[in-house]
Structures are given as C-alpha cells and as structure tokens.
Amino acid sequence: MSNADVVVTGLGATTPLGGDVASTWAGLLAGRSGVGPLTQDWAAQLTVRIAAQLAEDPSTKLDRIKARRMDRSEQVAVVASREAWTDAGLDDVEVDRGRLGVVVGSGIGGATTLLAQDDILEQHGPRKVSPHTIPMLMPNGPAAWVGLTFGAQAGVHAPTSACATGAEAIAWGLDMIRSGRADVVIAGGVEAVIHPLPMAGFGSMRAMSIRNDDPERASRPWDTDRDGFVLGEGAGVVILERAEHAAARGAKVYARLSGSGMTSDGYDIVQPDPEGVGQARAMTQAIKEAGLTKQDIGHVNxxxxxxxxxxxxEVKSIEAAVGHHPVLTAPKSMLGHLLGAAGAVESIVTILSVHHQLIPPTINLDVPDPGLTLEVVTGEPRKMHLDAALNNSFGFGGHNVALLFTRA
Structure with missing residues (x-):
C-alpha cells in the first residue's frame, strides 16, 4: 500500500438541518436543533414520538419515475453524491470510470421498503408485491445507485458497521486510493429508517430519549440529564481524490484525509467497552498513520x-489516545443520531472545521456530567487554529473508526 496523499475535493449532504451542506453547516453554527415531534398517525402508539427528520424530501430532487424505484435510503445517497460531485467540479471533467470507485454504506438499509412490501404481501397477496422490492431493500442499493449514476467501474462497495458505517466507508475509500485501485472515490453513509418498527425496537432497548414534550432539547451529549439518543435520517458523501489527480485538474481542496483507524471492542453487541480501549486504539492508529503525534490534534468531533x-x-478513550488538550464538539446534539450516515455527515463537519478554522457548538449541555473532564465548545462557534482534527464514530457490535483530517 502506498502512502499517496488523499484530499477531499467535494462535499454533499442532506440532513435534518438542511437539504445540502451549506444549510446544514449554517444550522450547526447557529446552534439550531433538527429534532421535532413525529406527527404521523403511527407515532401516537409509540413510547418515543420525536425524531430528527430530513429538512427536505429527497424525492423532489430526483426524476419522479426513478425516485419511485428507490428506497428512501437510496434517494438520499444519490442526492448527496450529486451535490458532492458538482461541488468537486467534476461535472465538466473527463474522469476515467475505470479509476472511479464508490464506497457508500448504510447501517440498516432498505428497511422501510421491506416492511411496506411485507404489509402489501399480507394484505393483498404475492402478486401485488413490487418487482422493484429486492433492489430497493438490498443493503448495497445506495452504493449501487451512486455507482450507476456516475458510471463507477473501479469497484462499488457497501460496508455495514452500524453507527460507524459512514466513517468506515470513508476509511475504505482512503484505502482504495492508497492501494492504487482508484484515483477518485465517492464515499459516505446513508440512513432513512424513521418507521414504527425501528422506533419501537430502539424504544424497547431504552436507548432513545423519551423527552417527547421538549424535542429540541432531547439530544444532550454529556449532560447529567441525558436519557438516550434521538433517531435521525440523512446522508453524507465526500469526494476523495489522489492529491496529484486533484492538482492536475486544479481542484479546490477542503482538507487532507491523512489517516484512519479501525478497531473492534470484542466486548458486547450493544454496549461499548466502558473504558473505551478499542476506541483509543482506533484514534492512536489514525494519528500514527498520519505521521503525527497526539499533541498535533487540536479538536475531536x-x-x-x-x-x-x-x-x-468516549471521554476516557480521547484522554488515553490524545490527552487533555483537544477541544470537543457533538453535532448529534443538533442533528440527532443518523446511524449509518452519522460518521459521514460528521466527517463533513470535521472537514469544514479544519477548512474554516471554526468549531460548531454543542447544544443542550446545561449541567456537564462529572465524568466530562475535557473542554467542549458550547454557546457560540469557536474560532481556533486547527492543523489536525479527529472524527470519531462507534457502532453496535463494537465497531470503532477514527478519521484524521489535516489542513490542505
């Protein structure tokens, strides 16, 4: 594997704060919550009746007939990847399709299609089930649609590692370029499963906040009064490019993807190792791969x-791997938890923090947990000199991914 420089040249997203990167970033800087009440009829029977739903319906940005053949998770994948592709200035560039790869994952995949078609099967029989059911529910569907949209031929991959998926996809994209398989990789994560079954399942686990009467204040990382996550939906996609390839076409560069670390806890199917040992190893790997020291890391998303x-x-793991000096922020306080998309959307936030030298605040942190021994940005965005920043993503099953971004 080579140590080729890999840069980020394009960003795309659709989230509870906005239908693109600019509106999402503006919402984060403003400290705005994307969490609200679920007004659908089916929500009335649930314990948890709040979620972070998309700000914009993705189907409105797609051809009507094509959109009907896609699961919502596939729709957001195409919408976000198109934005990233255009942002990278690739619309008018002749990209060698044999050197173009895709790595787009989802934690749960086309569950809403599966459940909807099962209802049709039960009520109306097998002849009424859609012929598009399988391509809509298959977990590689989002990646496949992105690959078809841009004619990618270097390989289309769909990692699935729960809430670490989006970050893991970006790490695999880095490896694709460094191994010499691709010059350009469209990488990211998607999720769209705000539906009664996942809501009920997470609710039964008591993993989600039940602050139904105050949705905007329900997601409160590190606050003593926190009572679980808030389910969200969305997509985040980045264009990764071999630095020489980007330079040859005069591309703008947001940041370098300088290192990644991927480990597993071997501890529990749901709970993280309470000491964060595997998480710390992922961060340490990313720092080592980038050729940096922990003193170089100014910020952890x-x-x-x-x-x-x-x-x-996570606080324990950051202290172990990086020390006491990095400043933290928690975008899930505003975005909710986007599951398979979280690591990709939050990578975009980290990239923009390095690019603009600006860290968005964490909201709803009123009374910090005594275990929070590191500094967190709250109130206003923090302007600070950042040469390097880490983005952390961890998932059910004990998946740990750390991505290290440095200034272009």
Missing part, C-alpha cells in the same frame, strides 16, 4: 450520542 455509558467511555 465526538461520536457522543447522548447515552449514559457511551458519552463517558
């Missing part, structure tokens, strides 16, 4: 979901 155990385990 934390996974911080607003769960009692997870938030403090």
């Amino acid at each position: 934390a996974h911080a979901t607003s769960t009692p155990v997870g938030d403090i385990a």
Whole structure:
C-alpha cells in the first residue's frame, strides 16, 4: 500500500438541518436543533414520538419515475453524491470510470421498503408485491445507485458497521486510493429508517430519549440529564481524490484525509467497552498513520450520542489516545443520531472545521456530567487554529473508526 496523499475535493449532504451542506453547516453554527415531534398517525402508539427528520424530501430532487424505484435510503445517497460531485467540479471533467470507485454504506438499509412490501404481501397477496422490492431493500442499493449514476467501474462497495458505517466507508475509500485501485472515490453513509418498527425496537432497548414534550432539547451529549439518543435520517458523501489527480485538474481542496483507524471492542453487541480501549486504539492508529503525534490534534468531533455509558467511555478513550488538550464538539446534539450516515455527515463537519478554522457548538449541555473532564465548545462557534482534527464514530457490535483530517 502506498502512502499517496488523499484530499477531499467535494462535499454533499442532506440532513435534518438542511437539504445540502451549506444549510446544514449554517444550522450547526447557529446552534439550531433538527429534532421535532413525529406527527404521523403511527407515532401516537409509540413510547418515543420525536425524531430528527430530513429538512427536505429527497424525492423532489430526483426524476419522479426513478425516485419511485428507490428506497428512501437510496434517494438520499444519490442526492448527496450529486451535490458532492458538482461541488468537486467534476461535472465538466473527463474522469476515467475505470479509476472511479464508490464506497457508500448504510447501517440498516432498505428497511422501510421491506416492511411496506411485507404489509402489501399480507394484505393483498404475492402478486401485488413490487418487482422493484429486492433492489430497493438490498443493503448495497445506495452504493449501487451512486455507482450507476456516475458510471463507477473501479469497484462499488457497501460496508455495514452500524453507527460507524459512514466513517468506515470513508476509511475504505482512503484505502482504495492508497492501494492504487482508484484515483477518485465517492464515499459516505446513508440512513432513512424513521418507521414504527425501528422506533419501537430502539424504544424497547431504552436507548432513545423519551423527552417527547421538549424535542429540541432531547439530544444532550454529556449532560447529567441525558436519557438516550434521538433517531435521525440523512446522508453524507465526500469526494476523495489522489492529491496529484486533484492538482492536475486544479481542484479546490477542503482538507487532507491523512489517516484512519479501525478497531473492534470484542466486548458486547450493544454496549461499548466502558473504558473505551478499542476506541483509543482506533484514534492512536489514525494519528500514527498520519505521521503525527497526539499533541498535533487540536479538536475531536465526538461520536457522543447522548447515552449514559457511551458519552463517558468516549471521554476516557480521547484522554488515553490524545490527552487533555483537544477541544470537543457533538453535532448529534443538533442533528440527532443518523446511524449509518452519522460518521459521514460528521466527517463533513470535521472537514469544514479544519477548512474554516471554526468549531460548531454543542447544544443542550446545561449541567456537564462529572465524568466530562475535557473542554467542549458550547454557546457560540469557536474560532481556533486547527492543523489536525479527529472524527470519531462507534457502532453496535463494537465497531470503532477514527478519521484524521489535516489542513490542505
């Protein structure tokens, strides 16, 4: 594997704060919550009746007939990847399709299609089930649609590692370029499963906040009053490019993707290792791969979901791997938890923090947990000199991913 420089040249997203990167970033800087009440009829019977729903319906940005053949998770994948592609200035560039790769993952995939078609099967029989069911529900569907949209032929991959998926996809994209398989990789994560079954399942686990009467304040990482995460939906996609390839076409560069670390806890299917040992190893790997020291890391964009155990385990892991000096922020306080999309959307936030030298605040942190021994940006965005920043993503099953971005 070569140590080729890999840069980020394009960003795309659709989130609860906005239908693109600019509106999402503006919402984060303003400290605005994307969480609200669920007004659908089916929500009335649920314990948890709040979620972070998309600000814009993705189907309105797609051809009507094509959109009907896609699961919502596939729709957001195409919408975000188109924005990233255009942002990278690739619309008018002749990209060698044999050197173009895709790595786009989802934590749960086309569950809403599966459940909807099962209802049709039960009520109306097998002849009424859509012929598009399988391509709509298959977990590689979002990646496949992105690959078809841009004619990618270097390989289309769909990692699935729960809430670490989006970050893992970006790490695999880095490896694709460094291994010499691709010059350009469209990488990211998607999720769209705000539906009664996942809501009920997470609710039964008591993993989600039940602050139904105050949705905007429900997601509160590190706050003593936190009571679980808030489910969200969305997509984040980045264009990764071999630095020489980007330079040859005069591309603008947001940041370098200088290192990645991927580990597993071997501890529990749901709970993180309370000491955060595997998480710390992922961060240490990313720092080592980038050829940096922990003193170089000024900022960590934390996974911080607003769960009692997870938030403090991560603080311990950051202290172990990086030390006491980095400043933290928690975008899930505003975005909710986008599951498979979280690591990709929050990578975009980290990239923009390095690019603009500006860290968005964490909201709803009123009374910090005594276990929070590191500084968190609250109130206003923090302007600060940043040469390097980490983005953390951890998932059910004990998946840990750390991505290290440095100034272009």
